[in-house]
Amino acid sequence: MSATAPRLVRLGNAVAVPVTRRGMTYAWSVTALVMVLAVATLSLGDLGVPLDHLPRALTGGADGAEAFVLERLRGPRLVVAVTAGAALAVSGSLFQTVTRNPLASPDVIGLTAGAGAGAAAASVFWSGAVPVPVGAVAGAVSAAMLVHLSTGRGFSSPSHVIIAGIGVAAMALALIQYVVLVGMRDQSTALAGYLAGSLSARSWQHAALVGAALLVLLPAAALMGQRLRLIEMGDELADALGGEAHRTRFWSLVVAIALAAAAVAVAGPISFVSLTAPQVAKRITRAPGAAVLSTALTGSLILVVADLAAQQAPVVRDLPVGILTAGVGGLYLGFLLVREWKKGTL
Template sequence: MNLGVRSAPVSSATPGTPVASPPFPVLRLGRFVALPLHRRSLVVGLALLVLLCAAAAATLSLGRLGVPLTQLPAVLSGRGEATHLFALERLRGPRLAVAAGTGIALGLAGALFQSVTRNPLGSPDVIGLGAGAGAGAAFAALMLPGIVPVPMGALAGAALAVAVVASVTGTGLRDPGRLIVAGIGVAAMAQAFTHFVVSVMARDKAAVLAAYVNGSLGARSWDHAATVWLALALAVPLLVVLAGPVALNEMGDELADGLGARASGTRTAAVVLSVVLSAAAVSVAGPIAFVSLTAPQIARRLSAAPGPNLALSALVGALLLVSADLAVQHAPVAEGLPVGVLTLAIGGVYLGYLLIREWRRGRL
């Protein structure tokens, strides 16, 4: 998986002429996968990893039931006081694992979507994918309990949302203006359906799912963590293979096809993988808004590297969600809120900035 992709210039040398080596290191995985590495991306990635570890340590240690930092290494290794072990195994640990995994999944989904659509507004949030996944998950959990698994319901809802948006725009996922209008409509219908299911069809369970509808990391278990991390484990090999073609796809379909990237097939595979990752995230944490929109763009600005920046987007997504969850647990202003409400408030401001910027550039 590339930390930042810098495309090598296409050589025009005749056969037998020595070709200069590329001006950047290349990570080779077998004969068919070569991932260019960007030095600034490596430094940024290391810094993000340090910040993520700090946020994770704060999540485990702050609060009345937190594990003191001095005892954290012992507790992580299975030793320590019973109360600290209980807090790690039943309370803080699963919540942290779900937050990190969900943030990674949303960051990757957003990076793939924005890259193959070549559209900074082409996020799973904006086109109603998250809302569709939430509607599918609510329907499976409340109307078909024990028949359809919640992750499968979320996947079906997300896929349906993408299909509807792509069909009603008339231009697929490329036109920003039509994408936003169609996405708002699909998201509104999905949210209305979700609230209908929760409030009318299953009133006795409405209170339990109220936080889920807004996106919450409260009362998460290791089963939830296993769901999202299993999806990530299955997605990583595909991401490694897709990283190069997705980067070439940003240069345009004709050039990508000429370089053997098969733009149409790459776009389809990336969208499908984005849908699966978003559905996995929504199935365990609910529709958490705007992480998939902001994480890839923050990663690209930090690295100053072209390409999808998949690894950095994953780290930024994890850091954003772990930090937001830390805020709703301990910050006085946000304490007690579902984490999705906080990300919605911050992401809404950022979306407004993007809309103004795209409008000024004449893209809307």
């Protein structure tokens, strides 16, 4: 098998996954790098678990301060970084694939801002009655529907999607600011940190929520992989080959919205992971379609790196991780806008 020639790996009769040597090398390399960074996250700093204690601590032998670090401080935070990064990345990949638009990520179209607004409203106005994850899902769905309706052309026009997304994100931000202002002081302080996109004070309940979403939704994304590859060639050809473009697009967007909402519910609206991770994975692996595995691993890597920097790097220490991803992702968005403008697609 050559580096770029795909080989189909079949999982029963329903799923045929194209695998390339380049893609597998990339997946294993990123997995190893994430594991190294995970060890660094758990062991660095004054509160870190010493490396020679880490194997025993991870196998249930931790006690005292080491148990507190693993079970309360850094363990849940690390798992949330890995899972939320994967969820955001696959969500962005699905959006970009079904719209054939590299700019159509949940960040750009205002979906994550809408999820943040829904979560904010649920946490302050309907606390106890509406769970925050439900509010995040409702906000994400509302934002996606507004963008789809306001463009007049769905998600097919990059320029219309960007303009509509800016408007929807602005409305969501206005709602968030209103919620922060009218909320009680303690609630608003905690909410402000969440809305910046933060992994601090995460618990195993947060990790379980986004982990459960991945267990259900990643296989769903993989099941649609073959049809998504057909959609990249155009709706007419996809329909002729049995891809059912409209139905596949609808269910792909449902999965994408659910993944983004799950990530936002536990970590806040972390920006630009969903925009950059699919592009990085696709450029390196040269894989067709959504490339679910490599994209998920790339998203995990980006968020784990950002969180490690937020914990240990002197200049950005203790900043919400969403600020770091927004800084880097904003530059990448600028690059994409210039490239698409030069190509005449905007």
